[in-house]
Amino acid sequence: MMAELSRIVLAKGREKALMNRHPWIYSGAVARVIGDAVPGDMVDVVDAGGAWWARGYYNPNSKIRVRVLTWEQGQAIDRAFLRQQLAASIARRERMVSGDTNAYRLVYAESDGLPGLIVDRYADWVVLQSLTMGMDGLKQEIAEMLMEMLSPRGIYERSDADIRPQEGLGPVVGVLAGEIPPERIEVHENGLRFYVDILNGHKTGFYLDQRMSRETVGSYCAGGDVLNVFAYTGGFSVYAARAGAAHISHLDSSANALDLAAENMVLNGFEPGERLEGDAFKLLRTLRDQNKRYDVVVLDPPKFAFSKAQVQSATRGYKDINMSAMHLLKPGGILATFSCSGAVDALLFQKVVFGAGIDSGRELRVLQELRQGPDHPVFLPFPQGAYLKGLLCLVE
Numbered sequence: 001m002m003a004e005l006s007r008i009v010l011a012k013g014r015e016k017a018l019m020n021r022h023p024w025i026y027s028g029a030v031a032r033v034i035g036d037a038v039p040g041d042m043v044d045v046v047d048a049g050g051a052w053w054a055r056g057y058y059n060p061n062s063k064i065r066v067r068v069l070t071w072e073q074g075q076a077i078d079r080a081f082l083r084q085q086l087a088a089s090i091a092r093r094e095r096m097v098s099g100d101t102n103a104y105r106l107v108y109a110e111s112d113g114l115p116g117l118i119v120d121r122y123a124d125w126v127v128l129q130s131l132t133m134g135m136d137g138l139k140q141e142i143a144e145m146l147m148e149m150l151s152p153r154g155i156y157e158r159s160d161a162d163i164r165p166q167e168g169l170g171p172v173v174g175v176l177a178g179e180i181p182p183e184r185i186e187v188h189e190n191g192l193r194f195y196v197d198i199l200n201g202h203k204t205g206f207y208l209d210q211r212m213s214r215e216t217v218g219s220y221c222a223g224g225d226v227l228n229v230f231a232y233t234g235g236f237s238v239y240a241a242r243a244g245a246a247h248i249s250h251l252d253s254s255a256n257a258l259d260l261a262a263e264n265m266v267l268n269g270f271e272p273g274e275r276l277e278g279d280a281f282k283l284l285r286t287l288r289d290q291n292k293r294y295d296v297v298v299l300d301p302p303k304f305a306f307s308k309a310q311v312q313s314a315t316r317g318y319k320d321i322n323m324s325a326m327h328l329l330k331p332g333g334i335l336a337t338f339s340c341s342g343a344v345d346a347l348l349f350q351k352v353v354f355g356a357g358i359d360s361g362r363e364l365r366v367l368q369e370l371r372q373g374p375d376h377p378v379f380l381p382f383p384q385g386a387y388l389k390g391l392l393c394l395v396e
Contacts (some may be wrong), residue, residue, distance in 0.1 A: 005044045008058065008066055012048040018068070021381040023056070023110045027039025033060075039168065040133040042069075042077050049374055052289055057134025061168040067115035067134060067309070082138065083145050085113050086191040090149065096374040103187035103196065104375040105208050111379040119146065120204045123187050124198055126152045127204040128176055130159045133167045135273030143176040154178030154392055158204050162306055175324070186267075192238055193267050194261055207235060209340075209372040209388050210300065214239045216370065217298060217336040217392065221245040224295030227282050227287075227328065229321070234273070236298045236336075241270040245296075249274040281317075284324035296334045297325040305341035314341055315352050322356035329362075333392040338370070342387035349389050357395075368392040 010018075013189045014029040026044060037043050041056040055075060056068040069077050074257055089112040097104045107119035109131065116132030117139075126146055130139045138161070143155045152211045155178055160171035175181075184195045187210055198205035218239030231250035240248055250273050262272035276283055280301070299321055305314035322337055329335060339349045346369070357364040370390030372378075375390040 004035075005055070006033060006037035006058070007044055008033055008037075008045045009041050009050075010045065010047050010053075015047045015053055016219065018053045018071070021071065023068040023115055023379075023382060024064045024384075025056075026070070027063050027065050030065050042134075048317070057132070057137075059133045059167055062133070062166060066152070067110070067132060069113070069115065079141060079145070082114075082142060083149075086119075086142065086145055086149065087341055088112070089114070089119075092377070096377075098190070100191045101189050101211070103189055103194070103206060103208060104373075106219055106375075108376050108385070110382050111377050111385040113379075117142065118204065120208060121150070121152075122185050122198055122205060124153045125181050125185055125198060126150060126155045128155055128157050128159075128197050129161060129204060130157070130164050130172070131161055131167070133169060136169060136172075137343045140176065147177045152178060154181055156181050156198055158198070161203075162303075163296070192242060194233070194235070194238070194264050195267060196233075197260065200256075202232060207232065207300070209376050210235060210338075211375075212373045213336070213338070213370045213390055216368065217296070217334075218243040220334045220336075220392075221296050224334075225249075225293070226296045226298070227251065227294045227325075228298045228300075229284065229325065230301045231261055232257050232300075234264045235301065237273055238264050238268055238270070239263060240296070241265060241268065241273075249276055249294075251276040251280060252277075253277070255278055281320060281324070282323060284328065288327045290323060292328060294328050294333060295332045296336070297329055299325055299335070299337040301338070301340075303341045304339070305343040308343050311341075311343050311348075314344055315348065318344070318349065318352045318361075319356045322353050323360045325360045326356060326360040326364075329395045331396055334367075335364070335393050335395050336390065337393065338388065338390040340388050342384060344389075346386075346389040350391065353363065353391055353393070363396045365396070366391050367394055367395045 009031045011031040023250045037058045039059045045054045054068045089107045102123045116135035118129035120127045155176045157176045192233045196205040221240035222244040225243045225247045228237045229251045231252045372388040
């Protein structure tokens with residue numbers, strides 16, 4: 001028989017979010033705690049009248065006090081439950097990912113009913129990212145189950161994301177199960193080949209969320225001069241080359257990323273492309289002063305806003321780089337511009353790009369809105385899952 005869990009009592013009238021199946025309970029919604037729950041413990045959530053609403057894990061050090069795992073009363077959060085959630089997530093991807101792709105997200109945290117857990121597959125390897133205190137207590141058991149279910153060569157942990165300090169956690173990196181991964185793993189994506197560094201690369205090694213956008217943007221690159229800004233390891237560049245781009249330039253501040261971008265171009269039988277190493281903000285202005293012009297510019301920057309307090313400075317940054325990109329585009333050129341800052345919503349991002357167009361004296365028409373791929377599904381009660389937004393614009 002399972003021991004009685006501590007209870008989180010909500011303030012009066014604060015159960016509406018749970019009624020709508022939103023999986024977060026913020027500190028301001030909590031009236032009191034009954035019991036001796038410590039960070040990471042499973043707790044039951046009840047309203048001011050004592051009625052049961054949900055079960056999840058607790059962290060008094062976080063603004064998000066509880067992350068819900070189930071709305072089913074009496075549901076034990078045990079090995080059988082975790083295995084069922086993992087199996088459901090994996091089964092969803094079987095319908096979402098084509099056969100010529102072996103690098104994709106297997107578990108997307110709240111959107112797959114496992115808050116704080118990211119699991120990515122890279123060919124014969126799995127990368128696990130634990131973002132929260134509660135998930136940290138479950139990750140070893142989850143890794144063991146993933147070994148049984150997927151039979152990968154190894155599971156590598158990349159729990160070094162920026163959110164962990166907000167949970168009272170430090171970075172953790174290393175092998176969770178199986179073998180130590182090599183420095184380079186070759187993966188296939190939509191028939192293209194890429195080397196990925198899961199040991200040291202951004203996020204879990206590759207921007208898996210941009211798979212569909214890479215293909216879409218590539219279709220506009222035939223015969224053109226392409227500038228890939230914040231190029232990282234050249235994802236957009238390789239797709240542009242496959243589409244028949246005449247000339248491709250990769251711009252990034254990381255020498256190692258640019259090395260890998262060139263390797264990925266050559267791996268697919270293309271010329272390595274032009275290398276532009278340095279700060280994107282400065283280099284874009286330098287290119288403008290040199291009267292460089294391009295048919296396609298891709299802007300895929302890292303996160304500029306890590307919280308609501310940073311939104312204003314982030315929007316200034318987005319406006320700056322978009323204005324610079326517009327100055328570099330030939331009339332009738334294509335701008336593919338993105339933001340992965342969850343705190344900057346799609347409407348605000350569109351307003352920023354609109355403002356950049358006005359200030360640069362260019363007319364923009366949105367050809368397509370771009371989003372994360374279907375292996376990063378958005379659970380509708382949880383709009384925070386839709387963090388990636390992009391605009392494919394005709395610039396005249």
